[in-house]
Amino acid sequence: MRGTRVTIIAGAAGALSACNAHQSTLAPFGADAADIRHLFLVMLAGAVVIAAGVALLMRHAVRAPEDRLTHHQGMRLVLWLGGVIPTVVLLGLLVWSLPYMKPRPLGPADLQIAIEGEQFWWRVTYRPPGAAAVESANEVRIPVGRTVAFRLTAADVVHSFWIPGLAGKMDMIPGRTNTLVVRADKAGRYRGQCAEFCGLSHALMALDVVAMEPAAFDAWLAAERRPATATGQGAALFAANGCNACHTIRRAGQAGAIGPDLTHFGSRQTLAAGILPMTTANVAGFIRHPEKTKPGVRMPAFPQLTHGEATAIARYLQGLQ
Known part of the structure; x- marks a missing residue:
């Protein structure tokens, strides 16, 4: 009994250690991550129902007397539970999930941010429409409620761009530019991570993400465009x-x-x-x-x-x- 209690506590502690609000798909601050969480919860609920059904069937099969089912009845049961019902359920889930796979539309007036993965940091270039580009590094700031297009590439090896609370992950491949279109819905400071092994310090390649109210973002970008001065x-x-x-x-x-x-x-x-x-x-x-x-x-x-x-x-x- 004591060993069971220790196992439960250790398992719960391990699960809770992954719970946080600044880097979690279950704590979204973007529309796409919210869709991913919704899909996950629905699929999880479906998986629990199916697992419970299988467990009940197994319990019934173990306790049922021999020769309870004829060969014909058994084959019909396999056909419905192993073929027809799973096909209908999976087809329904596919049709239901298709709208979530539709890419977010991007307009010519939307902000574009070029991000290049390097060993082991991020080169960030803001390209607002009708204005000069602004270069930064290792931090991404985006306006809340506006569509933003990340133009993703890599300078050396394959990286993977992932901000769990904002959207899904996308590979950064040398010589190729992939586009990830997102929209933040909640202001705050969050965290991103390289999700593709890229060298010795892969796990140490993180990214600060700041979602700002539009007016604050515009003021910040204007200040970022100006040169900084320091002496000494x-x-x-x-x-x-x-x-x-x-x-x-x-x-x-x-x-x-x-x-x-x-x-x-x-x-x-x-x-x-x-x-x-x-x-x-x-x-x-x-x-x-x-x-x-x-x-x-x-x-x-x-x-x-x-x-x-x-x-x-x-x-x-x-x-x-």
Whole structure:
């Protein structure tokens, strides 16, 4: 009895550990994820009913006396329960689910966001209609109630773009662009994840997702379009150590295109593609030894920097709002 109780508690704890509101298909903030949850719950209810029916039939078959059914009656039972009824049920579920598979329409005035998967981070480029593109990284912001098209591709290996609370997952394939059309219905901060094994730090390739009210999103995008400014010892150290060969900081004259755009780095809440909180200590540590946080990362280490120098660069980057 005690062993059974322990098993039940362990199973419940394991199930509850997967329950959260910021990365769950059962806590949707987008219309498509809400449809997926609805489909799941209906299919789950159907599966429970079928499983219960099979269990009752098995119980009846075990307890029934021998020769209760003739061969003809048994074959007819197999035909109906194993052929006709499952076919009708599955066909009905297919017809019922077809409207949910219809792609969301996309208009020329809708926002497009190009997202490119890299090892192990996300390059994000906003392309609003009639305006210049705005590049960012490792964070996606979308307006609530508006249709948004994600243009998905990859620079190196196959990745998979998945924001569980917003929509289903879609592969990111080098040399090919896939389109995922979504609409957020609830504001908040959520999380996405790469869902395709892409290297040593696949599990450490996350994504901050912020759904904003339309007016707030428009104001944010206008501010993001403007260059960020910050000065101090960290700015000189950033350039002296060649960081500008990989990273872009608009207005500061840094125009590297290999790594993430850092123009508004300080306005983000997490570091290293959603893995670490945005603190000075974490930024400085990642600059000196990024491989300790993300094995296999392509960013070179800078162990030659002193703690003070790395801290100065970190404070400079955090000042880029």
